[in-house]
Amino acid sequence: QSVLTQPPSVSGAPGQRVTISCTGSSSNIGAGYDVHWYQQLPGTAPKVLIYTNFNRPSGVPDRFSGSKSGTSASLAITGLQAEDEADYFCQSYDSSLNSWVFGGGTTLTVL
């Protein structure tokens, strides 16, 4: 059971917009700790997609965006492309556990 809760799967047609939620609590996201997102393409290592809630590393398309509010965060992907099929993980810090924590991951399927 992950500390941060994500939907196991989401799907969308090419060109559509999808969002992935990441729900935490008052000891992590709600305590003000930032949220970061990772993309894991099949058979590869994760890579950072969004850092500090909404910042994109160079090379990440602006189709990817992040937001945070209260005890939750969201990753939005617009203009879906087949190459976006991957697992997506959110990550933050938990003050009760005194540890970095991850969501369980969401598998995105492009129909």
Next chain:
Amino acid sequence: QVQLVQSGGGLVKPGGSLRLTCAASGFTFTNFYMTWIRQAPGKGLEWVSYVSGDNTYTRHADSVKGRFTISRDNAKNLVFLQMNSLRAEDTAVYYCTGLQGSGASNWFDPWGQGTLVTVSS
């Protein structure tokens, strides 16, 4: 370019030991904390250990405390994870990563390619 290349891993019996190595290049190694993160088959990510840039401070997740030891060789830009008393539940792909940010905001970047550790009799 920035790169983390991992070696080690493989099949080991319960109770056995293994050492993972991560070679860093393309960045000022001593400026960064380094970590190990693992991913059990078909599961999510779990932070395992971290070591400070000057190798003076380490910390391990409760699940591996007392069994795993992280260290680094700053002269050779290497990070190690010594894993002892291995259990079946330690079976996972282990990733070496850098630690970015500070304070209330830390994220993991870059990532090594991952190495599979299988604990089975």
